[in-house]
Amino acid sequence: MENKRKNSRKRQAILEALCATKEHPTAEMLYQQLKADYPELSLGTVYRNLGVLAEEGLAVSVCRVAGQERYDADTAPHAHFVCRRCRKVMDMELPKAVAESCRELDREYGFIAEECSLTIRGLCSGCRISQAG
């Protein structure tokens, strides 16, 4: 009766590709990568399945860089750093102090927190060395 999810080879492949990388790829990046093995894959399918995977808690959209959403299969709470020059997205450990603070804010303001995201933007160590500005 309810919508029963079927095994889809494409969805499987999208999740595997996402799990195998720490690059926090865009839908487009996943599409380009997977086209090699699945020449008939379409970009819409990547978008739709990223949505499905997010619904199921197997993936999450992490932040937006240069107008595109970045996805991650690592759903454990952690922070991100985004380099404004090379646009790399790096994982960082979420300091315990931050996690605690979120819970306090929760109580203090009376809302129900469902997601807590800490994102730092700036210049990564590589870009910082190779160029001023």
Added chain:
Amino acid sequence: MENKRKNSRKRQAILEALCATKEHPTAEMLYQQLKADYPELSLGTVYRNLGVLAEEGLAVSVCRVAGQERYDADTAPHAHFVCRRCRKVMDMELPKAVAESCRELDREYGFIAEECSLTIRGLCSGCRISQAG
């Protein structure tokens, strides 16, 4: 020789409107509000001037809600809560522990932090009461 910025009544009005609210409006919301006093204002002008104000450090784009960017004239570091139901964006004090953690991460990972944003998403107290889910 340099680009000398001219006084623009429209830009002034956009900044004042942004300073006068805590709603973290979208460009569209500002446009709708200002049309009353400036019937000849165009949406493109709002977008362009939000960019200019951001460049000058007088405004900042805070987060994206339902596909639209939200803007704020409060450029002091603070955290935000976003309600997924009513889409309100609320200011919260940035806990000192978080600010400190950001500085530590900075040292630990060797990047140059330029912006640190803490955003919590969930259900605000109003929506939590008026509806389950």
Added chain:
DNA sequence: TTCAGTAATAAGAATCATTATTAATTTGAG
């Protein structure tokens, strides 16, 4: 005041990431 140079604007076109539509294909239960 007049003029030139330049910034700012309105209007609308263009861009581009994402979402929706639809007809065809795949999947899994019976």
Added chain:
DNA sequence: CTCAAATTAATAATGATTCTTATTACTGAA
């Protein structure tokens, strides 16, 4: 296998934002 429901490719549509261009407004100098 057979059928209904889920999934898909292809493509159209959406919608926020940016760009273009012709026009207007400001500023400083003569």
